[in-house]
Every structure is written in structure tokens, then in C-alpha cells.
Amino acid sequence: MWRAGCLEIGHVRFGRRAGETHRRQRRQGAPVRPHTIAEWAGESTPDGMQHLLGRAEWDADQVRDDLRDYVVEHLHDDQAVLVVDETGDVKKGTGTVGVQRQYTGTAGRIENAQVAVYLVYAGRRGHAAVDRELYVPRSWTSDPDRCRDAGLDQDTAFATKPELAILMITRFLDAGHHTSWVAGDEVYGGNPRLRAALEERGTGYVLAGACSHEVTTQAGKFRADALARKLPKQAWQKLSAGAGAKGHRFYDWAAIELPDPAPGSRQLLIRRNRTTGELAYYRCYSPRPVPLSTLVRVAGSRWRVEETFQSGKGLAGLDEHQVRRYASWSRWVILAMLAHAFLAAVRADEHARHPAPDTLIPLTCNEIQRLFITLVIRPVHDTAHRLGWSHWRRRHKARSQASRYRRQATQA
Structure with missing residues (x-):
């Protein structure tokens, strides 16, 4: 039983990138950073971390509700956009909840992976x-024992990714929060049920x-690419779809009105790369007509989800779990989301209260994380601590x- 707990949550490492850092530090003769969270935090064993993720009595969904309120309070914006997207974590074996061979953008190909949808x-x-x-594939939902x-x-x-998106958006709105817009990629744009639920x-x-x-226009039914070819130059x-690290993201945009007897305004929005073409x-919908610039702003907001995944994984360890069971996965992920939300909230408050001078860029989440670790956490890694963990690992x-x-002998 102890061994099963360790396999599930005992070795919670910082992942592949941390492993590369670990090896580079060792080659350069720098102090080697501990490779499990419990060790890095100064604890003597992983028991506390195991208990938190596996056996302690707390509800991850209630923490999710508190997290949602916290984010809306600190990042509140009347023009905020809800962006839905999925990300995958490459896994080995078949025992981890939700794992199967499937496409994941993390690897850019079909891999043995676990996929989740985020709002x-x-x-x-x-x-x-x-x-x-x-996201729990059919290979799991059709096997009750495995579940x-x-x-x-x-x-x-079984629920498709757009159905999971509907569930999360409904929870957000039913909690009393407001949003005027939802953005997503082709997985979600191609789903009529999601579009109908939002409308x-x-x-x-x-x-x-x-x-x-x-899509259906006043001239008939056409493919999107066929309509794009018919557009005049004017x-x-x-x-701009928004400011990026290298400046504004300028594209050419065009919108085609789509007639519909139902209330609301509908358009086909087309974006053209100014360099490659x-x-x-x-597909766009709004209760009332809006200018093209508004549709472009919402379309550009979709890139925020990629930035969230990047910083959530890089700064808060969103993908650095080695858990097998659903409850432990749910707890790990919500705690990582909470850690990232804390960084985002501190960043927002700092920008509002203490604007940076012209000679400095505003504080980033990366810099806030470094300062927080250096000035607040201050983990103690003395010789006795490191020798103790060496003994525990052996x-x-x-x-x-x-x-x-023993298992091999029993099977033989």
C-alpha cells in the first residue's frame, strides 16, 4: 500500500525541464537543486505531500469555486473573454487516469497522453x-473496472471536449459572473451544440x-475558403489582434454577414497573414451588431490561453505531476492553477498600484515568482537535510x- 502511494504521488518532481537544469548544474559544479517538491520545500519525507494529494479530506471543486471568484475579483474586466482550450501531458504506461494514445499539441503528434480542457x-x-x-476517452468510459x-x-x-467546455462555461455563468465573449479553436468552433448553447x-x-x-450567405451556401477568394481588395x-512580445500582431481582416432568422448578429470572420497570405x-455571434475591431480583439484573446498554459506549466508545475488516480490529478491541477492565479493577481495589482518607470519593464509573473521564492519561501537545504533525503531515496x-x-516470483 505504501508503494502504491509512492507510485501515485510520492515522487512529485519538477519534470523534464527541471531534470535538464539538474544535470546542467551538476556539470557546471553549481549547487544541485532538490528534485522533489517535498525535498525542495524543506520537508524530511514526502509523506505530507502524499497526504495532501491523496488522503486528506478536502474538496478540489470547492477550491475551484474559490479560485474562480479570486481571479474575477483581481483581474476583473467588463470586456473579459472566456477562452477554452485543451492541453496534454505526455505519459508512460496505461494506468494513469484518462491516458491513451491521442493527439496532443504539447508534443505536436499522437502520443500516449492525458488531455484536459481548461477555461x-x-x-x-x-x-x-x-x-x-x-477528458476521459471512450476507451475508459467503456471499461467500468478501469474507471x-x-x-x-x-x-x-463519455463527454467530448466541446461538451466539457459547455459544462465549464455554464458553471462560470451560473455562479453569477458575467462575460460577453467566448473564444476557442476549431475543436470548439466546429461544434453546433456549443454555439447553440452560447447563443x-x-x-x-x-x-x-x-x-x-x-456557411449560408444571401447568395447561397459556400465553403469558408471559397468565400475568402471572392472578397474584393477593399x-x-x-x-492589430493585440500586443505581443515583439510588438502588435497585425493582420488583414474581413467579415461577411451571415443572415439568420434567429435574433442576434452572425459573421464569418477571416484573418489573412500579411506576409504569407x-x-x-x-464563426462569430453577438446579441447585437459590433464593429469589426471588437471581433478582432476577441479573436486575438485566444492566444492568452497559450500564454496561460506556458506560464502555468513553467512557473506553477501544472504538468509536473506523477499522479495516477482522478482525485489526486484534480487536486494537483487546481493547486497549480491557484499558484498561477496568485502570480497573475500580484502582477495585476503591482501594475495598478506601482507603475514601472520608463527604464524598467513592468513586473512579470516570472520575476514575481523568482522574488517570492527568494524573499518569502527561503527553503533550508543544509547538509543534514540533503543526506536525509539521500537515505530516503535509497x-x-x-x-x-x-x-x-517478489511480484516476479509470484507470477512465475
Whole structure:
């Protein structure tokens, strides 16, 4: 039982990037940073971390609700956009909840991976994830025993990624929070149920679509790419999709009105790269007509989710878990989201209260994390602490090795 707990949550490392840092520090003769969170935090064993993620009595969904309120309070923006997207963590084996061979943008190919859908609140003051749902493939939901072993309900029903998005957006709105817009990529833009659910609630959206997506205009039904070829030169406008690290992201944009007897305004939005000519397409809806610049702003907000994934993984360890069961995954992820939201909230408050002088860029989440670790946490890693963890690792590996030999002998 102890061994199973260690396999699930005992070795919570900082992941692949930290492993590379560890090896580089050792080659350069620098002090080697501890490689488990419990060790890095100054604890003598991983028992406390195991207990927090696996056995302690607390509700991750209640923490999620508190996190959502915290993010909206500190990053509040009347023009904020909810961005929905999924990200995957590459995994080995088949025992980790939700794992199967599937495409993940993290690797850019089909891998043995675990995928989750996230909802990100993106406003002018900052952005942070406010909800998450694990994508559980049919290979899992069709096997009740496998679900039970991973801590899922035996009657867990399969849900597509757009259905998970509807669930999270509904939770956000039902909690009393307001948003005028939702953005997402082709996975979500191509789903009629998601679009219908948003229109029913009067929530606008700018959702990416495929070039083969068909829309109905006053002249008939056409593919999106066929309509783009028919646009005259004067239909395009140069507009910024938002400021990036290297300046404004300028593209050429055009919008085509889509007639519909239902209330609201609908358009096909087309984006053209000013250098390559590459086109991208968006299905748009708003309760009332809005200018092209508003649709472009919402479309540009979708990149915030990529920044959230990057900083959430790089600064808060969103993807650095080695957990197997659903409850432990849910707890780890919500704590990582909370840590990232804290950095985003501090950044927003600092920018508002203490604007940086012209000679300095404003404080970033990366810099705030470094300062927080250096000035607040101050973990103690003396010789006795490091020798103690060395002893623990050797003892743990000896027990694991003995367990493997016993299991092998039993199977033989």
C-alpha cells in the first residue's frame, strides 16, 4: 500500500525541464537543486505531500469555486473573454487516469497522453485559468473496472471536449459572473451544440473554424475558403489582434454577414497573414451588431490561453505531476492553477498600484515568482537535510526493487 502511494504521488518532481537544469548544474559544479517538491520545500519525507494529494479530506471543486471568484475579483474586466482550450501531458504506461494514445499539441503528434480542457479568464489586467475538466476517452468510459481503479465513477459517461467546455462555461455563468465573449479553436468552433448553447444564453463568441466549414450567405451556401477568394481588395482591413512580445500582431481582416432568422448578429470572420497570405476562419455571434475591431480583439484573446498554459506549466508545475488516480490529478491541477492565479493577481495589482518607470519593464509573473521564492519561501537545504533525503531515496528504491522481485516470483 505504501508503494502504491509512492507510485501515485510520492515522487512529485519538477519534470523534464527541471531534470535538464539538474544535470546542467551538476556539470557546471553549481549547487544541485532538490528534485522533489517535498525535498525542495524543506520537508524530511514526502509523506505530507502524499497526504495532501491523496488522503486528506478536502474538496478540489470547492477550491475551484474559490479560485474562480479570486481571479474575477483581481483581474476583473467588463470586456473579459472566456477562452477554452485543451492541453496534454505526455505519459508512460496505461494506468494513469484518462491516458491513451491521442493527439496532443504539447508534443505536436499522437502520443500516449492525458488531455484536459481548461477555461481561462482573459482581460486587460491579466489572465488565469478558472476551471478544468479531464477528458476521459471512450476507451475508459467503456471499461467500468478501469474507471473504478482510477478513482472515477463506474458510470462515468463519455463527454467530448466541446461538451466539457459547455459544462465549464455554464458553471462560470451560473455562479453569477458575467462575460460577453467566448473564444476557442476549431475543436470548439466546429461544434453546433456549443454555439447553440452560447447563443441561448446571449453570450457572444468568436470560434475558429476549418477552411472547409460551410456557411449560408444571401447568395447561397459556400465553403469558408471559397468565400475568402471572392472578397474584393477593399473588404480587407489592417488591424492589430493585440500586443505581443515583439510588438502588435497585425493582420488583414474581413467579415461577411451571415443572415439568420434567429435574433442576434452572425459573421464569418477571416484573418489573412500579411506576409504569407495564410488564412484563418472564425464563426462569430453577438446579441447585437459590433464593429469589426471588437471581433478582432476577441479573436486575438485566444492566444492568452497559450500564454496561460506556458506560464502555468513553467512557473506553477501544472504538468509536473506523477499522479495516477482522478482525485489526486484534480487536486494537483487546481493547486497549480491557484499558484498561477496568485502570480497573475500580484502582477495585476503591482501594475495598478506601482507603475514601472520608463527604464524598467513592468513586473512579470516570472520575476514575481523568482522574488517570492527568494524573499518569502527561503527553503533550508543544509547538509543534514540533503543526506536525509539521500537515505530516503535509497531506502525507497530498495523497497521498490524488493517488491518487484517478489511480484516476479509470484507470477512465475
